[in-house]
Amino acid sequence: MVFSHDGLRDSLTRVAAPPFLYESLKREISLSERNKSALTAIAFILKSEQPIYDYPIVAFSEVASRAIRLEDHVARMGRDNFLVLVTGGTDVAEQITSRICAQWTLEGVPGISLLYAWISHQSGESPLDFLNRLDAQDLDIKEF
Secondary structure, X not given: OOOOEOOOEEOOOOOEOHHHHHHHHHHHHHHHHHHOOOEEEEEEEEEOOOOXXXXXXHHHHXXXXXXXXXXXXXXXXXXXXXXXXXXXXXXXXXXXXXXHHHHHHXXXXXXXXXXXXXXXXXXXXXXXXXXXXXXXXXXEEEOO
């Protein structure tokens, strides 16, 4: 499987590609700090004992895209890694994560679990530090 994008959209899932998400993240951090509002990132990783092919990746991207609001962002960051950028605090992230997990339970692919974690942006934190802190979070698992 080749992971490719045109800089804006992932070629397989049509969700945002990493370069577009990084630009959106910079803009959202600026808005968040200017407006004194919360910004939260949610990481999702598809996990399976078997290889994960295209169908589950596309299915998850569709579930995640339907579960978020217009002002939020979903991006495919790696082969089976997704990031959802949410305007709001951890309460909003928890609602969106619950919505995605519930939809994945109904529409997802059997045998593929979701690992997830979320964090809120801290004032003065750079985009890279924010994403690195998210990567360091312990992941919760939703098994199916």
